[in-house]
Amino acid sequence: MLIAGNWKMNSDHTSARLLASAVVSAVGDPMQVHVAVCPPFVNLDATFDVLHGTPIRLGAQNMHEEDAGAFTGEVSASMLRAVGCYYVILGHSERRQYFGESDAGVNRKIIQSQSHSLVPIVCVGETLDEREAGRAVDVVSSQVSSALEGVTLVSADRLVIAYEPIWAIGTGKTASPEEAQDMHAIIRSLLVSQFGDDFGTAVNILYGGSMKPDNAASLLEKKDVDGGLIGGASLKAEEFAKIVRVAQETA
Numbered sequence: 354m355l356i357a358g359n360w361k362m363n364s365d366h367t368s369a370r371l372l373a374s375a376v377v378s379a380v381g382d383p384m385q386v387h388v389a390v391c392p393p394f395v396n397l398d399a400t401f402d403v404l405h406g407t408p409i410r411l412g413a414q415n416m417h418e419e420d421a422g423a424f425t426g427e428v429s430a431s432m433l434r435a436v437g438c439y440y441v442i443l444g445h446s447e448r449r450q451y452f453g454e455s456d457a458g459v460n461r462k463i464i465q466s467q468s469h470s471l472v473p474i475v476c477v478g479e480t481l482d483e484r485e486a487g488r489a490v491d492v493v494s495s496q497v498s499s500a501l502e503g504v505t506l507v508s509a510d511r512l513v514i515a516y517e518p519i520w521a522i523g524t525g526k527t528a529s530p531e532e533a534q535d536m537h538a539i540i541r542s543l544l545v546s547q548f549g550d551d552f553g554t555a556v557n558i559l560y561g562g563s564m565k566p567d568n569a570a571s572l573l574e575k576k577d578v579d580g581g582l583i584g585g586a587s588l589k590a591e592e593f594a595k596i597v598r599v600a601q602e603t604a
């Protein structure tokens with residue numbers, strides 16, 4: 354089980370420290386649940402200062418697929434490792450939608466992140482139009498297959514998938530627990546066919562899209578929902594910690 358907070362383009366150097374400290378105290382000992390926060394690049398360092406020595410891990414929200422070079426404005430996997438990142442979110446729908454990220458690019462980033470010992474949190478999800486047209490399963494399956502092409506695993510905890518229906522992100526609408534479970538089961542079967550039973554059944558598949566303390570239990574108790582990628586509710590330490598507690602109860 355993993356509960357990860359995606360702070361998106363929120364916080365500054367000072368407020369990131371304050372939020373990270375508040376998360377550390379509100380979460381306390383997360384026990385069997387893994388917990389991470391993903392601040393903007395410029396606040397990674399300050400956040401790591403606070404998280405260092407606590408059970409809460411650091412993640413980034415994106416990275417470039419190359420090691421170094423003439424890529425103005427970009428950040429590499431080794432830079433993320435150097436500031437203490439454990440996870441990196443890749444292929445978030447906002448990256449795909451606003452910054453033109455493609456399945457092939459996401460695939461290259463996953464391979465690069467793993468070669469630098471980062472754990473990618475790979476986001477997939479359909480739009481409302483795609484769901485209404487009955488294409489959600491096709492879209493998500495194809496995103497998962499392209500993202501994972503040529504990816505290998507040394508252990509199941511080196512990869513995380515996040516199913517985030519785009520129509521549920523930041524909208525207050527969530528997929529019903531059944532809709533989430535159905536899609537997670539499809540993703541699970543793709544993971545099993547690529548990585549085999551042992552790894553495929555053990556990779557964490559998170560749900561993301563308006564997960565809050567009051568709807569977390571019904572989602573997290575589903576068989577193939579192994580955690581959450583939390584946007585809005587991760588900006589309030591108490592709300593985020595409540596979701597972690599729900600995860601502990603359902604784990």
Ligand code: PGA
Binds near residue numbers: 521523561562564585
């Ligand atoms: P939300 O965002 O929880 O605010 O819907 C989730 C995400 O985009 O990862």
